[in-house]
Amino acid sequence: MLTKSELPECPVATTVQLIGNKWKLLILRNLLARPWRFNEMLKSIPGISQKVLTDNLRSLEKDGVVTRTVYPEVPPRVEYALSELGESMRPIIAAMESWGRGYQEMVKNA
16 A cells, blocks of 8 residues: 555545556456456456566555455466455446547547
């Protein structure tokens, strides 16, 4: 989680700091549907590299948005899911999806 000194003054800037890159938004989009394993998420997001996915998942986990569960199996199984804080972002992502659909329709009909 961000420390008090790392928090921007503006609440919108705080949200953007937590989820403000395209990769984090696509990761959250996937996790809104269900928990994902690393490799299946890697395959589901075109253009993302293994390093970028790892870095973004670690960042989201550090900020308390995503949980990482390691199952004691051979081979080890790791799943990523939204935390309670991550679930609270559902309306934000839904609003972005709705706006994006509307924009796509406007462009198609122009």
